[in-house]
Amino acid sequence: MIEIEALDVGHWVSRYVYPFARISGLLMVMPLIGTRMVSMRVRLLLAVAITLVVVPMLPPIAPVEAFSFASVIIILQQLLIGVLMGFVVELLMQVFVIAGQLIAMQTGLGIATTVDPSQGASVVVISQWFLFMVSLVFLALNGHLVLIEILVDSFRSIPIGLASFSVEQFGLLVHWSGWMLAAAVVISLPAMTALLIVNLAFGVMTRAAPQLNIFALGFPVTMIVGLLIMWLNIDEMASGFHRYMDTLFEFLKKLISM
Structure with a gap:
């Protein structure tokens, strides 16, 4: 009979389960796949x-006892x-x-909502259309492959162990969230200004x-002007998403290298 020692089990856990935890965490949340x-x-x-x-491309990982509190902490961190x-x-x-x-x-198109199949929530039609557009651009630019490449690099810059993100890295994440909200305003600014x-x-x-009925006249005009502005800015939105995606990958590289 083949006997499996506890040290062998710990080596298998540290070699495969820990990277699997980090990779599965990314796939659970990342766009399209998640x-x-x-x-x-x-x-x-x-x-x-x-x-x-x-x-096989990862650096050697120190074996950890499989059934221990430290192993559970490492899995949660990954x-x-x-x-x-x-x-x-x-x-x-x-x-x-x-x-x-x-x-x-x-x-005035806020009342036109549809169910987003990716999130299971009701969103406005324009938001759903924008989401489809940027998802196709993300795939066309091989963003998913670049993201996986950055994930593999993170195993070298943030090696598997008890160390995780620092306070400075979490501060960068908060700053990034604020910057992206400002980017949403910049994207919608031409249409809002018009x-x-x-x-x-x-x-x-x-x-x-x-004596003019402003409500009967204003609603269709604002709707037509809004759709016209979006049609004129569709190329700029796609190129803007390309720039934002480059900024995103640079931010991720900076985040994991700290």
Whole structure:
């Protein structure tokens, strides 16, 4: 009979289970793969496949007793690192969702909602359209492959052990969240500015001709102008997402190298 010693089990856990925890944490949260549209079995198989490919490239890991409190702490820390990396990328996607909601409120399309299959929540149609657009651009630019490459590099800069993100790294995450909210305002600013001018024009028309039904006339005009502005800015939005994605990957590299 083949006898398995406790040291062998600890080496197997430290060699495969710890990287698997970090990789699965990323796949649970990252855009597209971490959504409800991808089943749990598919994510599990992807995590196992990536782990089997990545483990031979990793530096040696000190064996830890498999059934110990330290092993549980290390697994939770690896999950936290993967989840935070995926959360940072998900913030980039949600920027365009917020921008779509800001534009929808100005155009009067906020009442047009649909169910987002990736999140299972009701969102405005413009936000859903923006999300589809940036998801396709993310795949076209091989963003998922670059993200996995950064994840593999994180095993060298943040080696597996009791060490995890520092206070400075969490501070960078908070700063990144604020920067992305500002980016959502910048994306929606052209449409909001144009619609503000339209509303000011209708205000002047109302003062000049009070008999005009401003509600019946203003709603379709603001909606058409908003859709026209989005159509004119679609190329700039796609290129803007490209720039933001480059900034995102630079931020992730800086985050894991601290």
